[in-house]
Amino acid sequence: MPVITDISQLDLTKTYTYADYLTWRLDEFVELIRGKVRRMSPAPRVRHQKISFRLNTLIGAALRGKTCQGFAAPFDVRLLKTSTNGDAQITTVVQPDLCVVCNPAKLDEFGCVGAPDWIIEILSPGNTAHDSKTKFDLYEENGVLEYWMVDPGQKNVIVYTLQNDRYELQGEFYQPGPIPVATLPGVELEWAEVFEEV
Numbered sequence: 001m002p003v004i005t006d007i008s009q010l011d012l013t014k015t016y017t018y019a020d021y022l023t024w025r026l027d028e029f030v031e032l033i034r035g036k037v038r039r040m041s042p043a044p045r046v047r048h049q050k051i052s053f054r055l056n057t058l059i060g061a062a063l064r065g066k067t068c069q070g071f072a073a074p075f076d077v078r079l080l081k082t083s084t085n086g087d088a089q090i091t092t093v094v095q096p097d098l099c100v101v102c103n104p105a106k107l108d109e110f111g112c113v114g115a116p117d118w119i120i121e122i123l124s125p126g127n128t129a130h131d132s133k134t135k136f137d138l139y140e141e142n143g144v145l146e147y148w149m150v151d152p153g154q155k156n157v158i159v160y161t162l163q164n165d166r167y168e169l170q171g172e173f174y175q176p177g178p179i180p181v182a183t184l185p186g187v188e189l190e191w192a193e194v195f196e197e198v
Contacts, residue, residue: 012037018078018090022110029074033134035091041126047152047198048122054194055098055120055150062187068102068117075099076111077119079142092138097122100183115139118146118183123153136160140167146183155195 004024015035029040079092099116121131149158156174160167161182173179178188
């Protein structure tokens with residue numbers, strides 16, 4: 001079997017697994033959504049990167065001395081799907097902009113196996129529907145406890161937390177003030193610092 005080095009070698013109508021994904025040697029990053037290959041958006045714009053860097057810095061400071069660890073894309077998050085016979089098969093691999101994992105047993109040298117505790121996606125013009133519907137549903141189904149969508153254009157942060165296996169809106173933050181982090185009690189991020197110089 002030839003080594004896959006270009007996405008054009010893949011049959012985008014086919015369903016793949018994480019085992020397939022591991023054999024690919026692509027130059028571009030892709031996600032695997034329920035077995036289907038999805039190209040990542042082009043390189044993020046400057047404001048996306050500014051927000052990502054600010055969040056990375058703020059979250060890194062908040063995690064100092066805690067068991068939780070933060071990660072930034074590219075970072076494979078493998079979401080498990082259990083088949084009817086009880087076997088776990090990985091058909092979804094996502095690259096969230098940022099995530100926090102509090103259970104070190106979920107980490108291996110390739111990334112995270114199972115749901116991170118907190119995921120942040122920074123919306124871009126080409127990925128808003130993907131992040132607000134496809135990934136929203138995936139994260140909810142797989143038990144991601146907290147999901148933030150950050151919109152650089154609107155300068156807002158929409159926060160959802162998992163309650164009884166369903167996401168509930170915890171708030172939409174669009175002006176200076178603290179944004180509480182449900183998965184890290186006592187931790188708040190300041191809106192003005194998230195959007196500084198954006």
